Amino acid sequence: MEVEKPIGAAAAPSSMKASVFGLAWKTVLMVGCVTLLGFGLRLVGITWSLPNAHHPFATYHPDELINLNAALQADIPHLKFDIGFYNYGTFYFYLVSLAETIAAGYGLLPTPQAPNAAHQAALFLVGRLVTVLMGTLTIPVIFALGKRLYGERIGWWASFFYAVAPLPVVYGHFLAVDVPANLFVALALLWSVRLAEGDSVRDGLLAGVWVGLAAATKYTAGVVVVAPLTVLFWAKSLNRLRTAGLVVLGALLAFFFGCPGPLVNWNAFWNGLPGYPGSGVYYELFVHSRQGHGLLFVRTGPGWWYHLVISFPWGLGIPLYAAALWGVVVAWRRRTMGDKLLLLFTGLYFLIIGFSAVRFARYTLPLFIPLTVLAARGLEAVWQKNSAGGRLRQGLFVMVALLTLLLSLGWVRRMIAPTPQDRAADYLWRVLPPGASVAFATIPWFYSPPLSPLFGLPSPVQRAKAAVEDTRFQLRIPSEEWDPSVLSPPPDAVVFSNVETMHPLRLGLPSARRFLADIPPDYRRVRFGSGPPWGAPPWQTIVPDDFLYVCPKITVCIAPKYEPTP
Known part of the structure; x- marks a missing residue:
């Protein structure tokens, strides 16, 4: 079988003869x-x-x-x-x-210690x-x-x-x-x-x-x-x-x-x-x-x-x-x-x-x-x-x-800017006093501010343990997604991300709508994250998760008695 002659192919001039890999x-x-x-x-x-x-x-x-x-x-x-x-x-x-x-053999990895983030x-x-x-x-x-x-x-x-x-x-x-x-x-x-x-x-x-x-x-x-x-x-x-x-x-x-x-x-x-x-x-x-x-x-x-x-x-x-x-x-x-x-x-x-x-x-x-x-x-x-x-x-x-x-x-x-998760966590650590209550819409994971080290674990059961093991804040983690009971009595802050809300709101999930509506209306909403860059499809309401990993939007609803700006 013959392969098509490459488009525009021509013999190389003598000054440009093949020199490396032909x-x-x-x-x-x-x-x-x-x-x-x-x-x-x-x-x-x-x-x-x-x-x-x-x-x-x-x-x-x-x-x-x-x-x-x-x-x-x-x-x-x-x-x-x-x-x-x-x-x-x-x-x-x-x-x-x-x-x-x-x-490890060349000493390029830090000595493992538990826990050792480095x-x-x-x-x-x-x-x-x-x-x-x-x-x-x-x-x-x-x-x-x-x-x-x-x-x-x-x-x-x-x-x-x-x-x-x-x-x-x-x-x-x-x-x-x-x-x-x-x-x-x-x-x-x-x-x-x-x-x-x-x-x-x-x-x-x-x-x-x-x-x-x-x-x-x-x-x-x-x-x-x-x-x-x-x-x-x-x-x-x-x-x-x-x-x-x-x-x-x-x-x-x-x-x-x-x-x-x-x-x-x-x-x-x-x-x-x-x-x-x-x-x-x-x-x-x-x-x-x-x-x-x-x-x-x-x-x-x-x-x-x-x-x-x-x-x-x-x-x-x-x-x-x-x-x-x-x-x-x-x-x-x-x-x-x-x-x-x-x-x-x-x-x-x-x-x-x-x-x-x-x-x-x-x-x-x-x-x-x-x-x-x-x-x-x-x-x-x-x-x-x-x-x-x-x-x-x-x-x-x-x-x-x-x-x-x-x-x-x-x-x-x-990918080189501070992540919205870290920025939101820094804000909460700065604004809220120890012992303040923070409520979540779903079990926190990669899309959540890291208020507990357990949020990074793959098992939702392990992540949910942060509700009783964390000592900085009182973390209200729902047993079921969009459980409104975490909003009563009103917490000091409510945290959610568009990774959590995009598809429930797209599908009109009643529990998601009810949860967001139950957040006290006088809470200030502070948002972290700039979204996709200019040039991304402007007509799309669905951002593929493959891209959303690096551009989530975190919303912190903070009680009015706390500092209003990040």
């Missing part, structure tokens, strides 16, 4: 600059919400503590691979565990740096993918778009599997294109290895196996069945290498841990996706529509999303081999995630790889008739890139 120095420099830009966007704000004396156990991202604990269960030097937690593939956790071991913060930081590195490495891989399909210019712009896209940037800060899995998805797509150019044994095995590691990091990322197998199905080579077998073999070997759970602890892998009903592959893939996630996605329409009107506009930014949609149209019209390959993976993965009742924006991240390539491909196809068209295309590229970059800078700015 690329001219100028190209290497440009890709290096884009990669450094992406690295900087992911590194700035890396200390966002790390544990401190007030919340020593966890960050303000609800999954990070669970993921850290999973990684700490592994011990790579002593060949302990069974971590007991298999909601996700374990390969990323192994990498984090190995990084923690190396950091040690806990260092553990989170090491895990986040693994994410930063893997997210950054994805950028040059996308360049290589775009270059092989459509030429260096499109490859460069595609890598730039991915480097500055808001969701990969924001989620590139967290100790979570989603961004790391994208590295292997991108490599699998790249090696699928290599297979189209010649189905060698090495490329077949490597394509399978990247597929297996993608699935071993996040199970659903294994859908990318469709790319190399489809390319081989389209191929005319007599060896395509042999190469397809090598792809499958490489995928299986890499999966069991990165996630040996089925081999070392089948019961925990499939059924989860005893006493932890929300664990295991069966729950994660077949129960959670059917039951949904509390009120978060109730009455939000079909999953495909939700991602189209909420996840993508927030995750890509409106200009880049528009360019990606246009790129899909261009690819559908031209349908070269590369177009069909990217459209096939995009369509299949989008179809699968749309069936799920759980619709976090981060679930769309694997689609950002083909969409950023197609966005560049679509912009390159605009008005190619004359030189004026060239200037128009260049202007469109620059406009989309700068607007997307500015949006991501807005998100990063929120």
Whole structure:
């Protein structure tokens, strides 16, 4: 099978002959600059919400503590691979565990003491740096993918778009599997294109290895196996069945290498841990996706529509999303081999995630790889008739890139500013005397001011114990969400966040409305948090939780006898 000749491809002049990895120095420099830009966007704000004396156990991202604990269960030097937690593939956790071991060996981690917020913060930081590195490495891989399909210019712009896209940037800060899995998805797509150019044994095995590691990091990322197998199905080579077998073999070997759970602890892998009903592959893939996630996605329409009107506009930014949609149209019209390959993976993965009742924006991240390539491909196809068209295309590229970059800078700015949770806690500690009563609408968690260290624990039962164990304030924590009894007698302060109120108020939950109405009307409302940056979808009342983690709004209703301003 022949791959389409890259758009605008031309022989390099003698002064710019290939020098590194078959690329001219100028190209290497440009890709290096884009990669450094992406690295900087992911590194700035890396200390966002790390544990401190007030919340020593966890960050303000609800999954990070669970993921850290999973990684700490592994011990790579002593060949302990069974971590007991298999909601996700374990390969990323192994990498984090190995990084923690190396950091400890070089004395980069503070000596653990209980409780020791500095040690806990260092553990989170090491895990986040693994994410930063893997997210950054994805950028040059996308360049290589775009270059092989459509030429260096499109490859460069595609890598730039991915480097500055808001969701990969924001989620590139967290100790979570989603961004790391994208590295292997991108490599699998790249090696699928290599297979189209010649189905060698090495490329077949490597394509399978990247597929297996993608699935071993996040199970659903294994859908990318469709790319190399489809390319081989389209191929005319007599060896395509042999190469397809090598792809499958490489995928299986890499999966069991990165996630040996089925081999070392089948019961925990499939059924989860005893006493932890929300664990295991069966729950994660077949129960959670059917039951949904509390009120978060109730009455939000079909999953495909939700991602189209909420996840993508927030995750890509409106200009880049528009360019990606246009790129899909261009690819559908031209349908070269590369177009069909990217459209096939995009369509299949989008179809699968749309069936799920759980619709976090981060679930769309694997689609950002083909969409950023197609966005560049679509912009390159605009008005190619004359030189004026060239200037128009260049202007469109620059406009989309700068607007997307500015949006991501807005998100990063929120990650380097003091968090609304900490600001609200500082205000309450300053204004209220010891023994004052503070009421909550729900059991406090990552979205609440850290008035107790217990608020960072994953179990709601453990967090609720703060009502009797905290000594600074009298904490009124409801046994059920929106229980108005915590408002009687009137407390000195009432605290709630838009993370708690967004979906109950969207659904018109009577208990939520009644609770908010029962707050004494003469209480002053002091708000902390600036919300999403300029450029985020202005028409949306739903902010994806993936972004809301870094821009919550905390409301403190304070009795009139206390200081009115923060």
